[in-house]
Amino acid sequence: EEQEEDVLRELRLFLRNLTERLMLDRRFKAFTKPVDIEEVPDYLIVIQKPMDLSTLLSNIDEHKYVTVNEFMSDAYLIWQNALEYNPDRDPEDRHIRHRACALKDTMRTIIRHELDKDFQRVCEEIRESR
Numbered sequence: 001e002e003q004e005e006d007v008l009r010e011l012r013l014f015l016r017n018l019t020e021r022l023m024l025d026r027r028f029k030a031f032t033k034p035v036d037i038e039e040v041p042d043y044l045i046v047i048q049k050p051m052d053l054s055t056l057l058s059n060i061d062e063h064k065y066v067t068v069n070e071f072m073s074d075a076y077l078i079w080q081n082a083l084e085y086n087p088d089r090d091p092e093d094r095h096i097r098h099r100a101c102a103l104k105d106t107m108r109t110i111i112r113h114e115l116d117k118d119f120q121r122v123c124e125e126i127r128e129s130r
């Protein structure tokens with residue numbers, strides 16, 4: 001009903017704000033756009049489900065997420081994909097993995113500090129009711 005749409009509207013505002021703050025962080029520049037398949041032809045052979053911060057934003061606007069956990073499942077793909085495609089000991093891979101870990105930890109910490117537990121529970125109830 002209308003109150004549920006008010007809750008989901010507020011969830012979208014929170015997720016947009018979170019995602020935009022990550023996009024502004026210079027450490028996370030490599031995660032802001034999809035990996036360029038022309039530049040990296042084997043990327044889609046290695047990575048089944050590409051993800052990036054701009055795609056998260058589009059998903060939010062398309063009302064894909066009813067709970068924070070659904071958003072985090074997609075957001076985690078950015079971190080998992082980066083670790084999987086860039087596993088080597090060389091400095092470039094290590095920089096990418098370090099930034100991917102920082103992205104994940106930053107996201108988790110912002111959510112833990114800034115998202116009300118009762119609000120999350122209401123979103124879960126809406127998800128279970130649909």
Ligand SMILES: O=C(C1CCC1)N1C[C@@H]2C[C@H]3C[C@@H](O)[C@@H](O)[C@]2(C1)O3
Pocket residue numbers: 030031035036039040081082085086092096
């Ligand atoms: O995994 C990624 C992105 C970094 C986080 C997401 N890429 C795969 C390629 C390997 C590495 C060096 C460049 O070849 C550049 O194209 C990529 C982009 O970085």
